[in-house]
Structures are given as structure tokens and as C-alpha cells.
Amino acid sequence: MAGLAGSCGVPCEVVVDVPGRCAASVEATAYFVVAEALSNVAKHSGAASAVVAVCRDGDRLLLRIGDDGRGGADERGGSGLSGIRRRVEAHDGRFTLDSPPGGPTTMRVELPCGS
Ligand SMILES: Nc1ncnc2c1ncn2[C@@H]1O[C@H](COP(=O)(O)OP(=O)(O)OP(=O)(O)O)[C@@H](O)[C@H]1O
Ligand SMILES: [Mg+2]
Structure with a gap:
């Protein structure tokens, strides 16, 4: 995770x-x-900072990826977000995205640890 954050291009705090x-x-x-999520932060958000x-x-693994950028992330806009949802739901996990126009953007994912 730290490696991903380091190459994100937006200063990113990682708490694991x-x-x-x-x-x-x-x-x-x-x-x-x-x-x-971090590739989206780098490409689309215009954020000054991000957090993972x-x-x-x-027995659940909880992920939160947030940025303070422009918001407006939309699952219908590409294959990245819909791919995240598909993969998370294949584990019986949950995916939620909160990204109002103007920001900020927060993605939350819950994954059952054992499946
Ligand atoms: N963190 C973000 N901040 C602002 N807009 C975002 C963010 N993440 C995604 N978006 C918007 O939501 C759209 C859909 O994102 P998605 O990851 O599905 O596709 P993509 O990044 O455009 O292409 P792909 O991931 O398939 O290479 C993006 O095109 C962008 O407009
Ligand atoms: Mg993407």
C-alpha cells in the first residue's frame, strides 16, 4: 500500500x-x-491530498480511500469503479462511493476476510 501511495503523485497518508x-x-x-482508487485520484481528482x-x-477488512479534490466520480464513467464494485461483490463485500460535485470523494470497501 505504501508503494502505491508513494507513486500516486498526490501526497497520500497511509494508515494500516x-x-x-x-x-x-x-x-x-x-x-x-x-x-x-489512487489511479483515479491521480488522474481525475485535482486533489491536494489523499488518505488510505x-x-x-x-472478520472484515475495511478500506477507505479519500481525497479532497473536485468530486463527481461516477461509476458509469469508465471501467475502473465498476470493476472495483464487481470484484468486491464477488467476495460478498460492500462498495460505497460518496463524491458530490465539488468534492470531497470517499470510497469505502468492506471485505469478509476469509472468502
Ligand atoms: N477521485 C476522483 N475524483 C474525481 N472524479 C473521479 C474520481 N474517480 C473517478 N472520477 C470520475 O469518475 C469517472 C469514472 O472513473 P473510472 O475509474 O470508472 O474510469 P476512468 O478512470 O475514467 O477509466 P479507467 O479506470 O477505466 O481507466 C472518471 O472518468 C472521472 O470522471
Ligand atoms: Mg479509473
């Missing part, structure tokens, strides 16, 4: 607090989500 491991497939999806937070709540 995850005791133990999740299933490798879940960790791979989490990595994919952060990569897609990863923590664990019981």
Missing part, C-alpha cells in the same frame, strides 16, 4: 492497522481497490 492476515484472494482484491486507511473489524 490490520492484525493477522486475510485470505490471499482478499488481500489481492484490497490491493487492487487501492491501486484503482485500512483496518480490521472482526
Whole structure:
């Protein structure tokens, strides 16, 4: 995650607090989500800063990726966000995106750790 954040081009704070491991497939999806989200931050947001937070709540892995940019992210606008939703839902996870015009943008993903 730190490597992704370092190459994002927008200053990005990374907070990871995850005791133990999740299933490798879940960790791979989490990595994919952060990569897609940060590529959107770099390409579209115009943000001055971003944050990636990863923590664990019981058997769920919680991800939050936020930026203070222009907002207006729309799943229908490309294949990145819809790909995140598809992949998260394939794990019985949840994907929510809050990105009003004018910003800020916050993406939240919950993944069951074991699946
Ligand atoms: N963090 C963001 N801030 C502002 N706008 C965003 C952000 N993320 C996405 N968007 C908007 O939502 C659209 C859809 O994003 P999505 O990732 O699905 O597609 P894309 O980035 O344009 O293309 P792809 O990811 O398929 O290469 C983008 O084209 C952009 O207009
Ligand atoms: Mg994208």
C-alpha cells in the first residue's frame, strides 16, 4: 500500500492497522481497490491530498480511500469503479462511493476476510 501511495503523485497518508492476515484472494482484491482508487485520484481528482486507511473489524477488512479534490466520480464513467464494485461483490463485500460535485470523494470497501 505504501508503494502505491508513494507513486500516486498526490501526497497520500497511509494508515494500516490490520492484525493477522486475510485470505490471499482478499488481500489481492484490497490491493487492487487501492491501486484503482489512487489511479483515479491521480488522474481525475485535482486533489491536494489523499488518505488510505485500512483496518480490521472482526472478520472484515475495511478500506477507505479519500481525497479532497473536485468530486463527481461516477461509476458509469469508465471501467475502473465498476470493476472495483464487481470484484468486491464477488467476495460478498460492500462498495460505497460518496463524491458530490465539488468534492470531497470517499470510497469505502468492506471485505469478509476469509472468502
Ligand atoms: N477521485 C476522483 N475524483 C474525481 N472524479 C473521479 C474520481 N474517480 C473517478 N472520477 C470520475 O469518475 C469517472 C469514472 O472513473 P473510472 O475509474 O470508472 O474510469 P476512468 O478512470 O475514467 O477509466 P479507467 O479506470 O477505466 O481507466 C472518471 O472518468 C472521472 O470522471
Ligand atoms: Mg479509473
